[in-house]
Amino acid sequence: MVFFFDPSFIILIPGIILALMAQAYVQERFNKYSRVISTLGMTGAELAKFMLESAGLYDVKVEMIPGKLNDHYDPRSKVVRLSSATYNKASVAALGVVAHEIGHxxxxxxxxxxxxxxxGLAPVVSLTSNLSWILFIAGFLFFNIALIRIGIFLFAFAIIFSLITLPVEFDASNRAIKILRTNLMMPEKELKGVKQVLSAAALTYVAGTLMAILQLLRMLFLAGLMGGNRD
Incomplete structure (x- = not known):
């Protein structure tokens, strides 16, 4: 009971606030620039194929999936999956999101x-992130500080993964903007919209990283309490 309702939850509040703000901001920016049609005269799918061919990537497929803001690149199957909100759309927001995924x-x-x-870390983190909480909670249930420490150690991999994700996302956005400006000569006014959409999306990753760091701090705090109680 102490683990779930202790005052240390306060540590997470800044991360929760930033995460909520980031989600609201990316939705607002995407919705705003979804109403601005680009002068490039291309849909998201057409832009994706153009960028892939320009980069000499003929083995990467482009598929449409249902949803919104769930566009992603799957490196295992070499598929760029575009949401229905971007695939057949010619808005500034859609083209910005698509260009970002092609950047990946x-x-x-x-x-x-x-x-x-x-x-390389992804499969490791998918295992350790779940296992870390199982061990951490088990350590509290059985008053085993060793299990708690192992849980914290495994959770640290999620921090590393989040930190590495940041330059990956920033670089993909920079590549997208460079291609839109240089290869397609997108007007600066439209590029400004693209930058705002991608910056808002990047903020969600920053919020995720902050939340992971704060979660680790909370785990360390609780581990310290457990260690103090044992003494």
Whole structure:
């Protein structure tokens, strides 16, 4: 009972606030620039194929999936999955999001170091992030400080993963903006909208990283209490 309702939850409040603000901001920016049609005259799917061909990536597929703001690049199957909110849309917001995801495909093809490290850590983190909480809670239930410390150690991999994700996301956005400006000569007014949408999206990753760090601090705080009680 102490674990779930202790005052240390206060540590997470800044991260929760930032996460809520980031989600609201990215939704607002995307909705705003979804109403601005780009002068490039291309849909998201057309832009994706153009950028892939320009980069010499003929083995990367483009697929549409239902949803909104769930666009992503799958490095395992080499597929760029575009949401229905971007695939057939020609808005500034849609093109910005699509260009960002193609940026990830280009990173993958060019063996961009942070992406290589992140992809390598992904299966490890998917295992350790769940196991860390199981061990951490079990340590409290059985008053075992060793299990708590192992849980904290495993959770640290999630922090590393989050920190590595930041340069990957920033670089993908920079690549997207550079291609839109240089290769497609998108007007600066539209590029401003793209930057706002991508900056808002990047803020969600910053919020996620902060939340992970605060969660780790909370775990350390609780571990300290457990250690103090044992003494």
């Amino acid at each position: 495909a280009i990173q993958h093809a060019r063996n961009y170091a942070p992406l290589v490290v992140r992809n």
